[in-house]
Amino acid sequence: MDAIATYSILNFNVEIPDWLQDCLRAASSAAEEPVGDHTLLIAEAFKFAYQLHQGQSRKSGEPYIAHPVAVADLLRDLGGNSTMIAAGFLHDVVEDTEITPEEIESRFGVEVRNLVEGVTKLSKFNFSSKTERQAENFRRMFLAMAADIRVIVVKLADRLHNMRTLEYLKPQKQGQIAQETRDIFAPLANRLGIGCFKWELEDLAFKYLERDAYREIQSLVAERRSDREQRLKEVSELLRERIQKTGVHCVDISSRPKHLYGIYQKMQRQNKGFHEIYDIAAMRVIVETKEECYRALAVVHDLFRPIPGRFKDYIGLPKPNRYQSLHTVVNRLYCSPTEVHIRTLEMHHVAEWG
Template sequence: MTAISIIESKSNKVELPRWLEECLLNQHSDHSDPDATLICRAFNFAYKLHEGQLRKSGEPYIAHPIAVASLLRNLGGDSVTIAAGFLHDVVEDTEVTPEEIEEMFGGQVRQLVEGVTKLSKFNFSSTTERQAENFRRMFLAMATDIRVIVVKLADRLHNMRTLDHLKPEKQRRISQETREIFAPLANRLGIGRFKWELEDLCFKYLEPDDYEEIKTLIAERRTDREARITQVTETLRSRLEQLKVNVIELEGRPKHLYGIYQKMQRQQKEFNQIYDIAAFRIIVETNEECYRALAVVHDAFKPIPGRFKDYIGLPKPNRYQSLHTTVVGLNGRPIEIQIRTLEMHQIAEYGIAAHWKYKETGTSNPELSSEDTKFTWLRQLLEWQKDLNDAQEYMECVKDNLFEDDVYVFTPDGDVISLAQGASPVDFAYRIHSEIGNHMKGARVNGRWSMLSKPLENGDIVEIVTQKNSRPSLDWLNFVVSPTARNRIRQWYKRSHRDENIIRGRDLLEKEMGKSGFEALLKSETMQAVARRCNYHSVEDLLAALGYGEITQNHVVNRWRDIVKEQQPIEEAEIISEEDVEISNYTSNNVRDKGKSPIIGVEGMLYHIAGCCKPLPGESIMGAVTLSSRGISIHTHGCHNVKKVPKERIIPVNWNTQGEAGKPFTYPVDIQIEAMDRVGVLKDILARLSDRGINVRNAGVKTGRNKPALISLSLDIRDRQQLEYIFQGIKSMSDTLHICRVINSGDR
């Protein structure tokens, strides 16, 4: 029984597209080719796995893979891509493994399916983290095979087309992600057909009232608009024929709805004040005829100064080529006209997918086969991926740099460099080479000295002036826009303050491990082994990393303990002393009044958390009976204040991790952060703490000229694990230089 008859025997029928029906009918014929066989096998396999599954609309789930595969086929996708379209959900929604996909359909199909598959079976601490990890994985897969994102775009387009059946809040969430990520990705890949439809569908769900209003207004003026389009088309066609320009296609059509809405917002105008809602396209045979057609257009209609762009001579990064001009048309209304060849038009419509079509027809075009400049933006994303560990910061970087159009500037030798909108000469310098940025003294733009913070514009010729003794300034972080430049400046600052960082790292480790024998410990083979296990070449490198917050002292101590246990298992002795213990003002009366104690072993007794070490759950603790009326003092094992406390005054205690009605206890913790001094850095840190549900008792900032900001925070923390989680989140911010826990000896 074939797949077609199986589908027709079900109550919920799925209508097959003609191309797939013909493929299935011919799969067992003597003339069936391997590509068609692969596509049919993928469909049959997907149909069997998705059997019984329904979409929110109530239709069989297999309708979605069929639609995705059809979109890919229309783009000119090969058999591997179309097969991946059928199979893109099977790993996520069924029990099939990637290994089984590879065994049945080959390594390329597996690679595409894995690249598209979401990470739904992994656990993340937040939605942002999940989203960031999905995109990290997708971009890595794209770097290996760009077809990954083409399959994903087809998947997202069909999901957007069928979004009506979801709840409004989910419609808005998916539409927002599509507008911020997938429509710009379609633009970056030059797939205009996908980009325009994705943007209009997002517009429909995110601004429904404006969408319906513009849609209605365009429909109401259709007759008048079509009359003007016909008149302009006839005028241009007549002029072009007179000069024997071979026109393949000449048409005018309304712009897509979201494009009109954007223009209204950008120019702060009402719909009736936007005249150029239609655009004309002239498609000719050769590059030379493009420029001849442009001359005809400018002769027939008066060009508007400053509204001409030559994307043939200077293509966009997504390989888009065309001539754009705006002229004054009939009744004084502006007209936008695009002029291109048929090959350019295919690339404008299908983008990266267009090379599949040309590959099949044997066209050899160096621009189409060159891999050096095609995906500069993707290589930048992968580079930023290494630099940005924080999920929220990474997502902001992706959105900013996908959405904005590039600025094209030139080196003095005439090489074209593409930069993000708002990029400065500093961004340009770091784009050329890190050392040029690090030793930058100034910049000449178009032959004149320029402010380093001034944004570059299209066509600027930029010359960077360097000096051996010049160095980056912290002020640059306030205006650079590329993550690469920001990260290189931060790295230089850390390296240049290596001695200070080593001293800070020594102090932190000494506080954690104690002064006794510390110098000998640093020179020991054990500490060398600790450095190597933490992926540093030397103990000094380890201390420097500890000093600027790349690694925590808790991590170092844990590695040291692991190595010591491996070398010679030892019993950890309790350190006791006779000295009386001075303590902090903090007690747990608020929870003890409820009949619950956060410390097991002191029930019914007066106790307090010692201010000298301020232990947290997750750290080994001991109780010391004080000679004052303060009761029992709770310390960490190894605290220097209990070295001489007699054994008879030491009592065993443990943490009670659950408070009243299962609510965890919290403890006050002071931390200090050194960060690049810029506007909003404290706000960003507090936002991250808020996202993680951390209560901030107090916050303060100290700043100095050309010095890092010193931020002091008092937090309510449940345990050591939560504190480490917070440290990792703040450390991953690009502005953070150092973070540490503060235990004020003045409290003792």
């Protein structure tokens, strides 16, 4: 691929992520210093998408190129390679401009063409699910249509950014897209093990499909945040100290709030009020090896009293989407029960990013 012409980042009337700025600077100086093909592919794909989408706007009023940039950014966060990131920039050009798949192949290669063409085909898919069984059939058809699973990942990133900007559409369209997201896209993200996409897609769909319930739970979670954070901080400090005393290297201990839709589902499933749901947040312990996961679990159960029936070993028996972790719920003196997840760094990467 030929090096792209020198151009200033300041010329683009859209926010450019730091990593993309680095690619553009490197590509601009390719004549003076050698630059890898991956960097040139990303820079050229962005420049081409920028030129093709010039003059187009989103419903929000921002330049259309902001959407492909956001999609490419999500794919990079997932660990996507330069081919996937380039497809993120170009995923709408066949549908929204006069560019053909053949032209994409001549400029960027057959892999990028296949990804862009695959996403374009999926974008034309008409969802009209009325039952869970129909939704599952749609999900299977969707997967079957994508010869390369990366096509689904690009489409999920596209849907996630569209959900983040759904507020600019009319209420009827918001409801339709949110229902599709809940029925089709969030389960697909879960099937691929991309937890960070699944949780956000579910919460955003929840926001538009059960507006009052969403606002109520959002408010209740915010109310208890300071007390909860202080309690979890104390637990993490104590845990880290005790685990390290056993010789286990504790890579990280942190807490994460349960996503809002997950809390809502649990309330509905168990017919409980918000204040009866104790695992609003979970502790996450990350160690280096599988054996250390079980040693850390022993420390947790020695330090706190485990609640019977609340231990799950997803390391010994992983979920179908390859999720692995040890889950336990423990009681502490004068405090509400606390959920603890223990996994390795590799397991954590799979759980979050697939």
